Amino acid sequence: MQASLTLLTASASAAAAIVYLAHKGNVRANWFAICQQFESFCERISGSLIGSFAAMVILIALISLSAFALARHH
Template identity: 80%
Template sequence: MGTTNQTLPFFTQFLRFKAQYDDLPTLTFFVVVNSIAAAYLVLSIPLSIVHIIRSRAKYSRLVLVFFDAAMLALVTAAASAAAAIVYLAHKGNARANWFAICQQFDAFCERISGSLIGSFAAMAVLVLLVLLSAAALARR
C-alpha cells in the first residue's frame, strides 16, 4: 500500500492526474497501523521464544495476550476504514457526487484492494494468535 500510485495523462503530457495512497488520510492510517502491528509482531518474537523455553512466566504471557488483542483491534479498525474507502473507489456514491475512480486508475485500485485482502488475512492470523495464546495461558 505504501508504494501505491498511478499517474494518468490529461489532455496533454504536461497536465496529469495522480492517485497516491497518501491522498486519503484513511489509507495513511491503514499503512501506519499495519506498520505498527508488523513491528510489534517482530519485536514480540524473542519474548515468545522465551515463553516456549520457560513455561512458568505467566504475567508476561498475559501482557502478550493483551498487546496481541490491542494489535488485533487496531488492524481491524484500519482495515475496516480502508475497506470503506476502497468500496467508494470502486463504486462511488452518486448522492454525494463522488465518482468511482477505479474506472480510470485501475492499477491503483488493484494494489489497494490487494493490500486490503492481505490485511484481512492478517486479522484472521491475529485472531488465531490471540485464541492460541489465551488457551495456552488458561492451560497453565
C-alpha cells in the same frame, strides 16, 4: 496483542469503505468511481485490503492459541 487487533480491525474497516467508494462511487456526495481510470491503483488497494483481513485472521489465531496455552498452565 488485543489492542493491535482492535487497531487493525478499525483500519481495515476504514480501508474497506474507501475501496468500496473507489469501486462504486457515491452519486449523492458527487464522488465518482475512480477504478475505471486508475485500474492498477484499485488492484493494489484491493490486494492490500485482502492482506489486512488475512493479518486479522492470523492475529485472532495467535490470540486464541495464547489463551489456550495460558489456560493449560493454570
